[in-house]
Amino acid sequence: MAIHIDGKTKLCALLGNPVEHTLSPAIHNFLADQLGIPLVYVAFGVERAELEDAVRGGLALGILGFNVTVPFKQSVMSCLTGLEDGARAIGAVNTLVRSDQGFCGYNTDWIGLKRLLFHADISLQGRTVVLLGAGGAAWAAAYVCGCEKAEKLYILNRTREKAVVLAERMHTQFPSMECCALEMNEWTKMEESGLIALQATSVGLWPHTNCAPIEDVKFYQRLDAAVDMIYKPEETLFMRLAADAGAKTANGLNMLLYQAVAAFELWVGRKVEPSVVSRAKDMLKQEIGFQRNG
Ligand code: NAP
Numbered sequence: 145m146a147i148h149i150d151g152k153t154k155l156c157a158l159l160g161n162p163v164e165h166t167l168s169p170a171i172h173n174f175l176a177d178q179l180g181i182p183l184v185y186v187a188f189g190v191e192r193a194e195l196e197d198a199v200r201g202g203l204a205l206g207i208l209g210f211n212v213t214v215p216f217k218q219s220v221m222s223c224l225t226g227l228e229d230g231a232r233a234i235g236a237v238n239t240l241v242r243s244d245q246g247f248c249g250y251n252t253d254w255i256g257l258k259r260l261l262f263h264a265d266i267s268l269q270g271r272t273v274v275l276l277g278a279g280g281a282a283w284a285a286a287y288v289c290g291c292e293k294a295e296k297l298y299i300l301n302r303t304r305e306k307a308v309v310l311a312e313r314m315h316t317q318f319p320s321m322e323c324c325a326l327e328m329n330e331w332t333k334m335e336e337s338g339l340i341a342l343q344a345t346s347v348g349l350w351p352h353t354n355c356a357p358i359e360d361v362k363f364y365q366r367l368d369a370a371v372d373m374i375y376k377p378e379e380t381l382f383m384r385l386a387a388d389a390g391a392k393t394a395n396g397l398n399m400l401l402y403q404a405v406a407a408f409e410l411w412v413g414r415k416v417e418p419s420v421v422s423r424a425k426d427m428l429k430q431e432i433g434f435q436r437n438g
Contacts, residue, residue: 145177147184155205156185156411159198159220160213163187168211170431171404171424178420181412183208192219199223203246209411210240210247211404217280224249233290233317234283239407250410253284256403257342257373258292264394266369268292272336274367275299276328276357277344278306281373285342286310290318297323298334300357302345331363341386343372348380356382364389375400378434397432401425 158168164187172185190198195216200223202210212220217236221227224237225246231237237249261268273294275285278301289297297314301307307325315323326333347357359381364370370386373396383393401424405416416424 145173147173147177148182149184150182152182154181154183154208156183156209156211157202157207158185158187158211158213159190159195159216160187160211161189161191161215163189163213166213167400167428167431168213168404171401171428172408174424174427175405175408175416175420178423179412179414179416183412190216192216195219196223199240199247202240203242208242209407211407212238212240214280221249223247230254230287233313234287235313236280236283238403239410241410250407251284252403252406252410253281253399254287254291255406256399256401257285257288257371259402259406260371260394260396260398261288261292263398264369264371264392266340266371266392266394268294268340270295271340272296272338273298274331274334274339274341275344276341277301278303278310279344279346282342282344283310285344285373286314286323287317289342290314290321294321294340296336297321298326298331298339299323300326300328300331302328302357328357331358331360334366337366338368339366341367341370341391343370343374343380343382346374348372348377348382349374350376353377354381356380356385358382359385361385361389364391367391369393372396373399376432378432397425397428401428 176183226248228250231251239250240247299307304327311323311325369392375396
C-alpha cells in the first residue's frame with residue numbers, strides 16, 4: 145500500500161503511552177486506502193502532563209480525529225467540549241471527533257462489542273450474562289448488556305469493590321437489568337445455567353496463554369456462549385474450556401475491528417461497506433499472525 149500525501153491529506157492519530165504495538169494505524173490506513181479517502185493515521189506517544197496540549201494542538205493543526213488509548217481514556221474527558229451518551233455512561237473515551245467548538249468524545253468499544261455479538265449471532269435480550277472483569281473493557285461490555293436488554297448481569301472480578309461500583313452504576317443506568325457483583329471465585333453462588341459469558345479480564349492474553357480467570361470445567365458447563373475480548377491468541381484457554389463444554393465461542397477480533405470501523409465512520413462521515421470490513425479483517429489477522437482464514 146503506497147500512501148499518497150498532498151496538501152489535501154487529512155490526519156487522524158492515536159494518543160496513548162505506549163503506542164508502539166498498536167494495530168490502529170494498520171486498520172485506519174487500510175480503510176482510507178480502500179475507500180480512496182485522503183487520510184493518514186499515525187500514533188503519538190504522549191506524556192501524561194502534555195495530554196491537554198496534545199488535544200489543543202490537534203485542534204489547531206486541523207487533525208480530523210483521535211483515538212485515545214491507555215492510560216488516557218478517562219483523563220482525556222476534561223479536554224473535550226462534548227460527550228456522547230455511551231462514553232458518559234461507560235466513563236471512558238476512545239475516540240475524539242472534531243467539531244467547530246473542539247473535540248467531542250465517543251466510546252466505540254461498546255459499538256465494537258455490539259457488532260461482534262451481532263456477527264456471532266449472540267443475542268443478550270432477556271438473557272443472564274456473566275461478565276468477568278471490571279476494568280475499562282468490562283464497563284463497555286456492561287453498557288452493551290444494558291442497551292441490549294439483558295435481564296440479569298453478574299459481574300465477577302478479582303477485586304470485588306470494582307465489580308460493586310460497576311454493578312451499581314449499571315443498575316442506575318438500566319433499572320430493569322438486575323446487577324449482582326461477586327468476587328471471581330464466588331461464581332458457584334450463581335444459580336442459573338444457559339449463561340452468556342463475556343470475558344473482559346486480561347487473563348489469558350498472549351504470551352500468558354495457559355491461564356483463564358476461572359478454570360473449573362463446571363463453570364463452563366453452565367454456558368451457552370462465551371465471548372473473550374482478547375484477540376491474541378485466536379483461541380484463549382477460556383474459549384477452549386467453553387467450547388469443550390459445548391458453548392458457542394468468539395474472540396475479540398471483531399470488537400477490535402468494529403470499534404475502529406465505527407471511529408473511522410465518525411471521522412469521515414460515511415459507512416464502510418461490509419466487503420471493505422471483511423478485507424480489513426483479513427489484513428488484521430495477518431498483522432496479528434493468525435493463520436489465513438483461521
Ligand atoms: P483493565 O482496565 O486494566 O482491566 C483489567 C481487568 O483484568 C480487571 O478486571 C482486573 O481485575 C483483571 N485482571 C488482571 N489481572 C488479573 C488476574 N491475574 N486475575 C484476575 N483478574 C485479573 O484492562 P481493560 O482495558 O479492561 O482490558 C481487559 C482485556 O480486554 C485485555 O485483555 C484487553 O486486551 C482486552 N480488550 C480488548 C478490546 C478489543 O477491542 N477486542 C478492547 C479493550 C480491551 P482487578 O480489577 O482485580 O485488577
